[in-house]
Amino acid sequence: MFLTISTTGTPERPATDLGFLLHKHPGKAQAFATSHGTAHVFYPEATAARCTAALLLEVDPVALVRRGQGKGRGGAPDTALAQYVNDRPYAASSLLAVALGGVFRSALAGRCAARPELPPRPLPLRVEIPVLPARGGAELVRRLFGPLGWNSVRTEPVVLDERFPEWGDSRYVRLVLEGELGLQDALRQLYVLLPVLDDAKHYWIAPDEVDKLLRAGDGWLAGHPEHALIAARYLARHKRLTQHALERLELARLAEADGSEAGELDDAVEDAVDEAAADAAAAGPAVPLAVRRREAILAALRTAGAARVLDLGCGQGQLVQALLKDVSFTEIVGVDVSMRALGTAAKRLRPDRMGERQSSRVSLLQGSLAYTDKRLAGYDAAVLSEVIEHLELPRLPALEYAVFGAARPRTVLVTTPNVEYNVRWESLPAGHVRHRDHRFEWTREEFRGWAGRVAARFGYTVAYVPVGDEDPDVGPPTQMAVFTAATDTPKEGEAA
Incomplete structure (x- = not known):
């Protein structure tokens, strides 16, 4: 039972960097x-031009049975002979997945202390698994790997016996991903x-398997068209755990659409007060509120004739990505205080x-909106989308001066929740804000009062x-203020 991972390189970026990423020396x-x-x-080969790492797992089928695992649900067939004579030593399965998770733990976590610039870098990869169980056939293999960014997903059936082709x-298939x-x-x-493809596990499924699935699926599983099948099979068709996983994946999908921090998801699940879920409930399943918010922002920027745009508090980069699709925006700068969010944004934008x-x-x-920043001066427009409500009220004046006074773009767009609309959400307990990190949520009158004061001051x-x-x-559900500079300089007497 084995798999190989190959990459190619150049003298500037040698293929043997694979050894740093896997934390395993090619020699x-x-x-x-x-x-x-x-x-x-x-490593069957390790040169600057091409490097291949192989993971070979030698399974002891007798030890598998004697440990009390490998039979019954999720293991080999529950007969005396089949416990000892089965495909576990030869075909890729959960045994190989567990070995991969243990041997390449640092690579799975994206850690490389010796060369920290390597993990985020895409590589020309070729992954080969000679014998892969495919319960569902080669078409299911393509459906699972096809949406995940591979240029090529090749499956070749393994014949039952080459001496008897009529069988x-x-x-089983041979899988090659490139x-x-x-x-x-x-x-x-x-x-x-x-x-998932083997549709079997060699160990009993515990509740912590849901966390393992979500960690490994972070960034790709929630949006996968086969996420329900993947969750069910990964969790050995355990109904309660599968339902729990699907609920959390749906919240992750909504958080992705809304720009919420991925790390806030577990807290939001426990509290059942996730801002992204509330947004989706408000707008209906067809067009999430997050999408409508971005559309409104883009429309306002086009109306203002903005070409050079700041996304202040850009989070995971959804708005930046949308701006990039419109060539009328010639320069787009995303700013956030969180390096984690910027890393996710970079991964999204590639x-x-x-x-x-x-x-x-x-x-x-990276930058804080509570401080003036010379890098942000001179832009046509700045966007503060769902940002101000995450600040403590006493810190708002600092943001106001940094954006409207120091950076002073010609147009500023600010969006924030309308707290009056919260009563329309049955899932939101009375008196709760939409997200646990919100320091406040304003009525329409409060928002207009604040915006009017800022406009008059600057x-x-x-x-x-x-x-x-x-x-x-x-x-x-969301209110937006569109600020337009009335003069080229701040009003006389403005506080510094």
Whole structure:
């Protein structure tokens, strides 16, 4: 039972960087004890032009049975002979996935202390698994790996017996994946999908398996068209755990659409007060509120004739990505205080895979909106989308001066929740804000009062735009203020 991971390189970026990423030296063959056998890592080839790492798992089928695992649900067939004579030592399965997770733990986590610049970099990868169980056939293999960024997903059926071709093909395939992906992404996909394709696990499923699935599926599973099948099979069709996993994946999908921090998801699940879920409930399943908010922002920027745009508090980069699709925006800068969020945004945007002209239009900066920053001066427009409500009220004046006084873009767009609309959400307990990190949520009157004071102080005019379906009694779910500079300099007497 084994798999190989190959990459190519250049003198500037040698293929042997694979050894740094896997934390396994290409010049050594190493062995690691597992609970069901021995895992070996070695390199059949290791040159600057091409490098291949192999993971070979030697399974002891007798030890597998004697440990009380490998039979019954999730293991080998529950007959005396089948417990000892089965495909576990030969075909990729959850045994190989567990070995992969143990041997390449640092690579799965995206850690490389010696070369920290390597993990985010996409590589030209070729992954080969000679014998892969495919319960569902080769078409299911393509459905699972096809949406994950691979340029090529090739499956070749393994015949039952070459001496008797009339017997036909077995349920096993040889799988070859080729494409430019980050190694961490590729390993996480394999960790999840190997047991899914085998549709069996060699150990009993505990509740912590849901957390393992979500960690390994972070960034790709929630949006996968087969996420329900993947969750069910990965969790050995355990109904309660599968339902729990699907609920959390749906919240992750909504958080992705809304721009919420991925790390806030577990807290939001426990509290059942996730802002992204509330947004989706407000707008209906067809067009999430997050999408309508971005559309409203883009429309306002086009109306203002903005070409050079700041996304202040850009989070995971959804708005930056939308701006990049419109060539009228010639320069786009995302700014956030969180390096984690900027890392996720960079992973989403993949500037290293853009053409030179496209990549020159976008940049990501770390910075706090509570301080003036010379880098932000001179832009046509700035966007503060769902940002101000995350600040403590006493810190708002600092943000106001940093954006409206020091940076002073010609146009500023500010969106924030309308707290009056919260009563329309049955899932939101009375008196709760939409997200646990919100320090406040304003009524329409409060928001207009604040915006009017800011406009008067810094020499702007302000107009108000509803975002989302407007309720006749409580207004829209999101309120947006469009500030337009009335003069080229701040008003005289403005506080510094």
